[in-house]
Amino acid sequence: MAFQQYKLGAAGIGGMLGLSMCITLMFPSFDFRSAESTWVGLDKSLSNGRVIGFSYEDPTVVGAGKPITVILDKDPKTGEKIDPPMRAYVYEPGVPFAAAVRHPANTGPTVSQLSLNVGKMAEATEASGAVFGIGRGEVNGKEWDYIENLTALKGWSPADTLRAASDENTRYVGKGKTVYITEGCWWCHTLLPEQTQDWQVFGAPPMLGDFNGEMPTAFGSDRKAPDILHVASRNSSREWMNMHFFNPRLVQPNSIMPRFDYLWGETDAHGNKIDFDKWRAEYKEYRAGTRVYPPEIPEYAADTEVRALVDWVLTSLK
Amino acid sequence: MLIKYLFAKNEEIPAGSSAVFFGFSAIFWFVVGTGLGSFNAAKLAFPDWVTGTEMFAFGHMRQVHVLAVILGWISMAFAMTMMYMTPALGNTKLWSEKLGLWNAFLWNVGLSLGLFLLWMGITSGREYSDLIWPVDLVVIFGVLVPLIVNVVMTIAHRRTQGIYITNWFFGACTFMVTVVVIVGQSPELFNLTGLTEAYMTFWHAHNLLGLWITPVAAAIAYYTIPKLTGNPLYSHRIGHLHFWSIIAFYSTPASHHLMSAPLPEWLKSFASVEGVLILIPAVAFVANILLTMKGKWSLFVENIETKFSITGVLLAIPLNMQGGFQQTRAINWYVHGTGWIVAHAHLALLGMSTFLEIAAVYFGLQQILRRKLYSLALANFHYWFVLIGFCIYWISMTIAGLIQGAGKIYEVPYIDVVVAEHPYMIARWVGGTMVFTGNLVWLYNMYMTAREGTVVPAGRYAHEMAYER
Numbered sequence: 001m002a003f004q005q006y007k008l009g010a011a012g013i014g015g016m017l018g019l020s021m022c023i024t025l026m027f028p029s030f031d032f033r034s035a036e037s038t039w040v041g042l043d044k045s046l047s048n049g050r051v052i053g054f055s056y057e058d059p060t061v062v063g064a065g066k067p068i069t070v071i072l073d074k075d076p077k078t079g080e081k082i083d084p085p086m087r088a089y090v091y092e093p094g095v096p097f098a099a100a101v102r103h104p105a106n107t108g109p110t111v112s113q114l115s116l117n118v119g120k121m122a123e124a125t126e127a128s129g130a131v132f133g134i135g136r137g138e139v140n141g142k143e144w145d146y147i148e149n150l151t152a153l154k155g156w157s158p159a160d161t162l163r164a165a166s167d168e169n170t171r172y173v174g175k176g177k178t179v180y181i182t183e184g185c186w187w188c189h190t191l192l193p194e195q196t197q198d199w200q201v202f203g204a205p206p207m208l209g210d211f212n213g214e215m216p217t218a219f220g221s222d223r224k225a226p227d228i229l230h231v232a233s234r235n236s237s238r239e240w241m242n243m244h245f246f247n248p249r250l251v252q253p254n255s256i257m258p259r260f261d262y263l264w265g266e267t268d269a270h271g272n273k274i275d276f277d278k279w280r281a282e283y284k285e286y287r288a289g290t291r292v293y294p295p296e297i298p299e300y301a302a303d304t305e306v307r308a309l310v311d312w313v314l315t316s317l318k
Numbered sequence: 319m320l321i322k323y324l325f326a327k328n329e330e331i332p333a334g335s336s337a338v339f340f341g342f343s344a345i346f347w348f349v350v351g352t353g354l355g356s357f358n359a360a361k362l363a364f365p366d367w368v369t370g371t372e373m374f375a376f377g378h379m380r381q382v383h384v385l386a387v388i389l390g391w392i393s394m395a396f397a398m399t400m401m402y403m404t405p406a407l408g409n410t411k412l413w414s415e416k417l418g419l420w421n422a423f424l425w426n427v428g429l430s431l432g433l434f435l436l437w438m439g440i441t442s443g444r445e446y447s448d449l450i451w452p453v454d455l456v457v458i459f460g461v462l463v464p465l466i467v468n469v470v471m472t473i474a475h476r477r478t479q480g481i482y483i484t485n486w487f488f489g490a491c492t493f494m495v496t497v498v499v500i501v502g503q504s505p506e507l508f509n510l511t512g513l514t515e516a517y518m519t520f521w522h523a524h525n526l527l528g529l530w531i532t533p534v535a536a537a538i539a540y541y542t543i544p545k546l547t548g549n550p551l552y553s554h555r556i557g558h559l560h561f562w563s564i565i566a567f568y569s570t571p572a573s574h575h576l577m578s579a580p581l582p583e584w585l586k587s588f589a590s591v592e593g594v595l596i597l598i599p600a601v602a603f604v605a606n607i608l609l610t611m612k613g614k615w616s617l618f619v620e621n622i623e624t625k626f627s628i629t630g631v632l633l634a635i636p637l638n639m640q641g642g643f644q645q646t647r648a649i650n651w652y653v654h655g656t657g658w659i660v661a662h663a664h665l666a667l668l669g670m671s672t673f674l675e676i677a678a679v680y681f682g683l684q685q686i687l688r689r690k691l692y693s694l695a696l697a698n699f700h701y702w703f704v705l706i707g708f709c710i711y712w713i714s715m716t717i718a719g720l721i722q723g724a725g726k727i728y729e730v731p732y733i734d735v736v737v738a739e740h741p742y743m744i745a746r747w748v749g750g751t752m753v754f755t756g757n758l759v760w761l762y763n764m765y766m767t768a769r770e771g772t773v774v775p776a777g778r779y780a781h782e783m784a785y786e787r
Contacts, residue, residue, distance in 0.1 A: 197727050
């Protein structure tokens with residue numbers, strides 16, 4: 001039979017691509033699977049919920065079906081004071097659990113064992129909802145962070161926990177990260193300080209276990225703006241954030257960041273219609289120098305996208 | 319209109335119909351993509367231009383520009399060239415014109431749907447894999463699978479003994495890009511999270527470039543340059559060196575996109591070394607094409623298709639020199655995430671790849687329609703506007719990138735970098751707008767060619783008649 005070059009060629013292409021995929025996909029997967037989740041990784045996964053972006057629970061990507069992060073200074077059941085205040089992640093009934101809970105292996109071999117055995121993570125069900133927290137335990141002389149099912153361990157129900165926290169200590173982190181993704185903030189801001197002197201400016205780089213269970217990671221690749229992985233450590237002022245989102249030129253005249261005033265929605269915190277045209281006209285006067293102070297920015301309503309976004313920035317980007 | 323052939327019998331569809339459908343779709347998406355690029359660039363230069371509407375916010379438009387250009391212009395131009403080069407090189411007909419037409423139709427529908435959803439903010443939040451997974455399934459089954467079937471079956475039904483290098487590339491790359499897209503979307507399809515997701519995102523992004531955009535563009539030049547000059551390819555064997563080294567080396571360095579991420583160090587080092595090895599296919603390709611031009615260099619000036627093609631090949635030199643070395647740790651720490659990379663990406667897509675494809679689309683549409691180009695003057699206008707616009711863009715973004723890199727390592731307050739970049743952001747907008755203007759003219763020129771171009775007599779090439787009245 002005559003030599004058929006395409007047979008040899010097809011085998012060669014398949015073999016070489018297969019070998020390449022073995023080295024670049026299969027081998028690294030062993031490293032990824034053995035990564036133990038850090039506190040940061042558990043916090044991100046628990047506060048983001050199952051997945052950010054398009055999903056069954058959130059097909060229009062508005063932040064539906066996400067857990068709520070709360071800062072608790074008293075026990076929701078007994079009313080005892082908690083000092084220092086702790087973070088808890090409230091999954092109301094029907095909200096899909098985080099990837100770290102649904103697939104414990106995501107958090108690494110030791111952490112997942114602690115979460116299952118000590119944290120009673122597997123006892124939680126999506127149908128009745130649950131409250132999770134992050135505990136700290138020791139295995140073989142080393143300390144690990146793991147997921148605690150506070151509903152099973154302490155009897156905290158989602159409704160009680162939300163009530164105990166009140167609106168002031170409630171952070172819509174999962175919804176806020178959704179806004180970060182849909183508004184494309186990550187086209188300019190990165191979440192990955194680079195191996196340069198910018199560790200001194202933008203803070204420590206993320207560690208191996210900081211991403212377990214996170215989706216999407218949205219590192220960003222194009223840095224038209226500062227890295228914001230630790231922005232809340234540099235600037236934790238909610239008022240500054242509000243002004244900066246409404247119109248960045250209010251606090252930084254040379255900024256090229258877009259205005260995100262549309263995240264305020266139609267009405268402000270008091271239910272009044274926001275008059276954007278009037279605001280813009282007054283701002284124009286301010287820029288022209290015919291007005292001494294810029295117009296006041298509207299107070300956002302409790303359920304707006306901007307509130308969630310600022311919650312996420314100030315809670316997650318420490 | 320070609321839509322009427324969607325339900326015709328395969329034998330009744332004129333040969334080349336799917337190439338024409340793909341060709342005009344590609345030009346249309348090129349106009350859309352560069353128009354969006356120009357719009358986005360204006361927003362970076364003048365942030366208060368068009369504000370207050372979510373739909374026209376930068377974060378909603380940026381990814382639409384990127385995917386309109388990659389999936390609309392570049393990939394459809396590839397499909398167009400595959401529809402006419404693959405059969406021509408096999409001395410046969412396209413396996414199924416009807417499948418080709420359906421492929422072009424589904425491609426346009428799927429892309430419009432995906433881009434509309436992205437524009438509305440319905441995204442997966444993963445760079446270059448932004449399309450949500452239902453749309454990804456349309457891309458896999460409506461776009462890629464029909465394309466592979468048509469290309470591979472045409473090669474299988476060839477009436478030549480050997481397989482020319484272009485067809486090796488077409489067959490292998492359509493297959494590999496499908497594997498890359500399926501694997502790249504697996505985090506969404508199978509809920510893979512964390513570093514796996516991050517790495518897969520860039521594994522997909524890297525290999526989309528390395529196993530699809532650059533090799534197929536090079537494969538096109540292996541067809542157009544011998545065809546236009548009348549010279550045989552300098553060396554088919556060097557062509558094979560190019561082909562096999564692409565598959566061996568270009569499929570591996572994905573992690574050099576994530577040098578700062580906590581990926582395994584062995585993986586980064588491996589990627590970095592493999593990344594330098596892409597100079598082997600790069601040098602093989604450029605040398606092979608330039609040596610093919612021997613004795614016919616006058617065509618670089620006289621012939622519009624050769625002009626575009628050779629410009630693309632020449633742009634591959636800085637492209638690969640940058641690409642090979644900027645991903646090593648020694649250079650990556652300085653340029654990563656800066657405008658330098660944006661400039662490099664445009665050198666690959668708008669420089670090398672686009673120029674090679676424009677040549678092939680000009681050549682192919684004239685050949686299939688049997689019409690001489692409507693206006694050579696407009697084609698030259700197109701060439702110079704795209705070239706000068708691209709150069710303004712490339713140079714200004716490279717400078718901006720070096721400024722950003724310096725700002726990064728010398729701890730300059732970030733806002734000072736933004737101020738220093740401002741003039742280059744304006745230059746970038748000017749350059750992008752020139753490219754957009756050139757493409758509008760091109761669309762008009764090709765439309766008029768189809769309608770009113772002089773009919774090319776049998777046995778002649780359209781480009782031979784460029785200076786005849």
